Amino acid sequence: MAKKAKSVYMCAECGNEFPSWQGQCSYCGAWNSIVEQKVKPDADSDARRRTTSKATPSKLKSVGTGNYTRITSGISELDRVLGGGIVLGSMILISGEPGIGKSTLIIQSANSIALNNGTVLYVSGEESEEQVKLRADRVCENLSDNLLIFPETNIESVLAACEQTKPKFLVIDSIQTMYSEELDNTAGSITQIRACSNLLMKYAKTNNVPIFIVAHVNKSGDLAGPKTIEHMVDCVLNFVGERDRDLRILRSVKNRFGTTEEIGAFSMGQSGMTEVRDLSGTLLESSDIKEEGSVASALYEGSRPVFFEIQALVTPANVGFARRSAIGIDNNRLNMILAVLEKKVGISLLNHDVYVNVVGGLKPDGPGADLAVALAIYSSFRERTSPRRVVALGEVGLTGNLRAVRNADRIVSEAARLGYEAVILPRGNAKVSVPNADIEVVGAESLASAIKAFIGKN
Known part of the structure; x- marks a missing residue:
């Protein structure tokens, strides 16, 4: 007998769960942020709980470590913030206010990777193919034949396209537009964002493919969606700048493969993002x-x-x-x-x-x-x-x-x-x-x- 979907109450700001609705989140303090979410039960969850794991603990001293393989993004300021380049199999989250230049920076990097490393799949959930092409023509001097565009919001279709094209680099713009058919929630809800992020993380680690995920920010400038996403990804980048100025600063908030003290400087112009080498000047x-x-x-x-x-x-x-x-x-x-x-x-x-x-x-x-x-x-x-x-x-x-x-x-x-x-x-x-x-x-x-x-x- 199929189990009915149950309701849980989650905070839209931090993702904390509650058994019933309340006016204020006791975890992050936000008011009127708790919403009802439908959670589809997993038919195999009980069976997995009864399965006895055969894994045994090992000595930390005996665990081997290896050097991570990196590829260049083609933008030295971005490589600097990432700790020397993009680590294969890593999942990188970049956030910023609308119009700050996130998509511009990523399309420039995606085209450079496509020219030097192979197939790059750019998944656009917010813009059409024509809109992405207009931006690419403006900010990229030489578009690569290996740069593929896929306007899609269904995560299962995205993963199917990845299995078909075997990309060396994957871009999701943005995670708030993605949804899974396995869930009844609307795109952008906490449950959908968490589920889609889990699927993308599994694909990145299994196939050793780095993934760039674009995310929105809320009114206070913090990353929108559940905080669990920030814990899941390997690197969190924050793109900031004043709308009336050309200067843009890229800062690493979290980086498992490098320092969080580096910043990247860019100048926003008609031809895209230009690196600022002499920031003091x-x-x-x-x-x-x-x-x-x-x-x-x-x-x-x-x-x-x-x-x-x-x-x-x-x-x-x-x-x-x-x-x-x-x-x-x-x-x-x-x-x-x-x-x-x-x-x-x-x-x-x-x-x-x-x-x-x-x-x-x-x-x-x-x-x-x-x-x-x-x-x-x-x-x-x-x-x-x-x-x-x-x-x-x-x-x-x-x-x-x-x-x-x-x-x-x-x-x-x-x-x-x-x-x-x-x-x-x-x-x-x-x-x-x-x-x-x-x-x-x-x-x-x-x-x-x-x-x-x-x-x-x-």
Whole structure:
């Protein structure tokens, strides 16, 4: 006798299951995100439970490891983020806001792989063949005969096409449009996304074929769908950028075959994604920054230092409460830095609006830009500038002391190459030495001493 499909309640934000409906997800805290899902029972599930596994544990010490085989995507910035290339049999998830350039980047990579490695199957669930062809003609100079397009949303049909064409690389654009005939749920539901992802993962590992999966994001910018997908895939990439700017940043959130500290930089143009090799040069128009409220800072992303400009504007508040606005900097960190400036430096910002912006659309990851933010605010408030070309980096603590940052020696070397005259660092990084470099390294113990070094005798 066939079993009836049962109902479960799942959170659309995190994928957590509940026995009954409730207004708020107790796991992620989202409101009105729990929806009913029909789950088709597996007829063989009971039989599998009764089957005794013959597998036995083995010593971890005796387990052998091998080198993963990688293929190049044809885009060096993408290879950098992936850890040196695409690992065969891996499943890579790339997310980003609509129109940010995900499909453009992937079609360029797919065409390059088709030219160098063999058949590539591009499964489009959102666009027609003609739409994909128009984009490919615009961003790819020479379309490969090995690049196949398949407008399909049924996962069984997709896998059947894979068995027929034997692709070396598979693209699914996007996972939210895929559905399985085995389930009664609509495409894009949590159950469908999880089931389709499982089938694709099984195909990737069984046939040693790398798969690129495009995914949507929700209003807050997080990956849409159940969180279990992020745990299943081998790599999660996040493609970000401002709509009114050409710069795009590709960041690895998870990578089982490489580091998550690397970033890739691209410029969005009429002819597609162009790699940005000199990211610092793009973010900094000039190393000669001597304007009020403007301070250069830097961070180390993976294998390269990135320099950027932080601007601050402090102006008397007109009416009501003073405004605090930050672009590229977390608002909580901005409020903390303002509190430290008032308590430890002695400036009153209670009746002043404070605006902070990271020029170029970059969003620094970590607290290494705290010192530059504080110096930019102080410079704008006092209407004073540094007499030298200065780079500042360091974490500001609640006590007003500065905490050391990573890779300070490499940042100082790059600052010397770019022509900066001084670098203000926490005292923990002050022992950095750069041979044959005409640059002063200033070690500051506190925010107050860093301000003195920044203003100088000006």
